[in-house]
Amino acid sequence: MADIWMPEAIKVDLGDHAPCDTGFPPKAIAHITADRDDATAAHPKDLVPFANLQALFTGGKREMAPHILWSPFTGTFAQFFPATSRSKSLLDKQGGTRTNRAGKVVLQVEALFFPFCRVNGEVFATLADTPCKGWPELNGWVRSWGVPDVFPMGHPHGFTSNRSEQIWETKGGWYAHAHVPENDHVDPGSWPEFVAAEPFPGAAFFHTGQKSPVIAAMHRRLVAEGCNRYTADDVLDVWEPDDVKSYAAWQQKLGFSGSDADGTPGASSWEQLQVPHLV
Template identity: 75%
Template structure:
């Protein structure tokens, strides 16, 4: 099961938790702290210490705090809200789409960075050029919450804003702060490529007869997580993840249709071919 607190992060819970709107797909938002806009190629500035930002987000900046503060140079993390609560690093206008809540999760990451920052005598223009220490662990934790490794509005490569409320409300995945409706910021400018998923063995097909009403198993919970990650989430709020129900059939049918199947081959009951292609992780 996904952990609400990232294991590698310092827990600095701010309280004031609030729920998401699970009617929208799961998302992550990429930010940089952008502590100054005064650094230039000719006059770079030293990176602000990680502890300064920790203190900011727990004091004067607590109303702007993300879920995770990430130091891509040291691989350090601090977490201010659990994954199950909205955080506060985006503008959320009254009456509009719930930018900080529009998803089963909306996990917000602030990378400690500004363009032309200097660390140990070296100057960095883009976040993606930093060592990006800890990124595989961060990417894996966000992924464990069903956020797919995709950028629905494009992987950020510069500081150009590009926003679509329709895409935001209908597509799960990673978004630049510059791509979030109701916001005027243009960060992060760049972001590292997705980390390779570790090789794992997959759960063998348990047979079609295994999937019947009332069947309860961690295999079903693992299948649930994979269907969500594949964008085939047809689950209602409050679904019991390890219990086979009609929601599981609806979600699995969506997966079968995604594979190009139709008719009785897309009835929501797993078959060996579609199951093998889902790659449900093996449960030890």
């Protein structure tokens, strides 16, 4: 089963959990915090600190808190609700579709960003221009909850709205805030492209002493999936006995047993691990 708390996130549980409407397909919602509206290309403004937004969602704006607050500049995350609960970042009109709940999951992500924010002297016009640190981990965690890598109403490009109740209720995937019925926001304006998965290199690739950045990427995904059987002295990018133990834990998590959970990667378990593709 997928982790209800994203392993990389600071856990800030607000309580007040409530179930989703599981008759709808799984969704993720892309927002930006847009915490300043006076920045321009000619007059950029400094990015608001992550800690300020985390404090806001645990204080005066807790009734608008998402699941995940994400800094695309540092790869820092804070999580306020478990994946299995609704969060509160969408307007939900009485008598309409229950926007915060309409899905097996409705994972809401607030990226810490506003257009023409300034970070370490550099100005960023769109979210996609940022380093997008942590996006592979975020994309992988959302994917682990069955949310497909697709924007059913189109990948966001620009601050325009495009809403369809019928698509929203019948299609799983990612939605911009600008796509959600009953809402009038037009964010996020842009969003990073989905992370391609590293193809299965074959079982023979995984032998003692094999050194590769693919091993390091796999290591990070196993840790993120709660299958960490590593010790402090393990080498990140070298296949070692603790890689076998950790991968066996992943196979067991998927329901494999016996020789199918011996710690040697197979095509099926590798595909489900979704190791980010290395460019």
